[in-house]
Amino acid sequence: MRDVAVLGVGMYRFGMYYDVSNATMAREAGMAALRDAGLSFRDVNAAYVGHIFAQVMSGVRVMKEFGLTGIPVQRIENASATGSAAFREACLQVAAGHADVVMVLGFDKMTTMIQQSTQGTAPENMEDAILPAGFFALWATRRMHERGMKAEHLAKIAAKNFNNGALNPMAQRQADTFITPEKVLGARMVAWPLTTMMSCPMGDGAACAIVGRADLAKKLRPDRPVVRVTASDLQSEKYARGHLFMGPVVGPAQMTIDTSKNVYEEAGVGPSDLDLVQVHDAFAIEELEYYELLGLCKVGEAEKCIEQGDFERDGRVAVSTDGGLIARGHPGGPTGLAQIWETTLQLRGEAGKRQVENARIGLCHMMGGGSVCVIHILQRD
Amino acid sequence: MTTATRPRVPIKPGYFTIPDDPGLPPKLLGTKCQDCGEHYFPRRAICARPECLSEKTSDVELGPRGTLYSYTFVHLPLFGSSNLEHAEGYGVGQVDLPEGPRVQLPLAGKQGEFRIGQTLEAELNTLREDGGSDIVIVRFRPVEAGR
Ligand SMILES: [Zn+2]
Numbered sequence: 306m307r308d309v310a311v312l313g314v315g316m317y318r319f320g321m322y323y324d325v326s327n328a329t330m331a332r333e334a335g336m337a338a339l340r341d342a343g344l345s346f347r348d349v350n351a352a353y354v355g356h357i358f359a360q361v362m363s364g365v366r367v368m369k370e371f372g373l374t375g376i377p378v379q380r381i382e383n384a385s386a387t388g389s390a391a392f393r394e395a396c397l398q399v400a401a402g403h404a405d406v407v408m409v410l411g412f413d414k415m416t417t418m419i420q421q422s423t424q425g426t427a428p429e430n431m432e433d434a435i436l437p438a439g440f441f442a443l444w445a446t447r448r449m450h451e452r453g454m455k456a457e458h459l460a461k462i463a464a465k466n467f468n469n470g471a472l473n474p475m476a477q478r479q480a481d482t483f484i485t486p487e488k489v490l491g492a493r494m495v496a497w498p499l500t501t502m503m504s505c506p507m508g509d510g511a512a513c514a515i516v517g518r519a520d521l522a523k524k525l526r527p528d529r530p531v532v533r534v535t536a537s538d539l540q541s542e543k544y545a546r547g548h549l550f551m552g553p554v555v556g557p558a559q560m561t562i563d564t565s566k567n568v569y570e571e572a573g574v575g576p577s578d579l580d581l582v583q584v585h586d587a588f589a590i591e592e593l594e595y596y597e598l599l600g601l602c603k604v605g606e607a608e609k610c611i612e613q614g615d616f617e618r619d620g621r622v623a624v625s626t627d628g629g630l631i632a633r634g635h636p637g638g639p640t641g642l643a644q645i646w647e648t649t650l651q652l653r654g655e656a657g658k659r660q661v662e663n664a665r666i667g668l669c670h671m672m673g674g675g676s677v678c679v680i681h682i683l684q685r686d
Numbered sequence: 687m688t689t690a691t692r693p694r695v696p697i698k699p700g701y702f703t704i705p706d707d708p709g710l711p712p713k714l715l716g717t718k719c720q721d722c723g724e725h726y727f728p729r730r731a732i733c734a735r736p737e738c739l740s741e742k743t744s745d746v747e748l749g750p751r752g753t754l755y756s757y758t759f760v761h762l763p764l765f766g767s768s769n770l771e772h773a774e775g776y777g778v779g780q781v782d783l784p785e786g787p788r789v790q791l792p793l794a795g796k797q798g799e800f801r802i803g804q805t806l807e808a809e810l811n812t813l814r815e816d817g818g819s820d821i822v823i824v825r826f827r828p829v830e831a832g833r
Contacts, residue, residue, distance in 0.1 A: 431701050431728075434792050434823060435760070435778045442758035443780055443790070450756070450802045496760040497775070497797065544734045547755070547788045549780070551728055 313342025319634030386673030389641030411639035470628020477634030
């Protein structure tokens, strides 16, 4: 990725907002990002909108909130990886020289889905017979069988993420006491061995990133470090034995391995250079698997590394520093951009109580419906 | 296995057979690639292997027995635990068929009855009634020793 920087970031805190519209959340996150960049909407050359549960023309509709300046607007959708995929398109635009400043705006409202849901009592299709929690639980059960993983390992990951989230004012779930693995294990069972506290919540929210030419970053905000996007890759699933063709699939492992290999090569860094990592931890088993698939630890050693506290905020490499999907929340479209928000603040040294000391290089990883993997590497100059 | 008194209708056509004899297990409807020999479930027109991508595919029946690769019990009421099993959650599993494909479907039985590597057999499970018919889906049940 040539000379692309994150100029600004903004968020509308993830939560349950029955009375707040998508347009309001998106506008506030977008204006926050513009203010953070030191720009006005007049300076934006193009916009990408990440929105999953979309009406027709929902990209253009929400951009009207900011003003009618004639810029190209496109909506990108890739399930949970929607915001990350939109961010990638914006970076490519800048890298290609088509635009100097691009807005990437993600928003979604799962409370609307809950209200509209009929709470059916039977699947309508073969594909409907298993819930997402079930897919990931199947991954966990297999890991228990193959590697001796225990529910306690997953509980430790979730507890870490809750405690990180408690330091993040934008996080949806704010624990008022220190969360222990025992508390996570004692929560209601969703799909054995995953409890509610090992699973991300439903929610609403918005997040925005302004990306642009790296030299602009220096000009606009000479007071702070430039955060560059040094690598971006997106891959879809590739056939392997054991691939599931019916319904959504769960993270074909090779897809994350291949995507991360590409970004490490593009950025010229290795996993041991990373100071912080955000992963798709919709369920705690995912975070555990991604430690290995992203090369943060050797295959088969995730359990040992969790026991050692390697991925805590003050550990070898901090993972899910903002609380991850589990505590920060996962409304859909904005989630990947919330990762960019967190990583950008961390690399600027502006992450407050959850700041990772001297953070220089961060990685953001999202999965879309198990079938798409998007990874970015951000680096401070 | 009880005798079916009403006609049985698949939840979606083209995924599995409904044997005339209610005592017989259903078979899954899949595809075999004529060029590389790979099998798929559900049916598809083009082989998915990147090195093959052949359009020479044909319909085959798969199963009805397979090996349990992984399983879980889902405790959310959405989609109806009562329809798929009992109040202690309903089982779902990944089953490796002898022909090759791994399938992901509901399981029949209680949590303690499952262990990875065991042999399971497909059966039809009534999800609901519709007019005079039973709407059925496939699920897998552990094959008891000696059965
Ligand atoms: Zn083939």
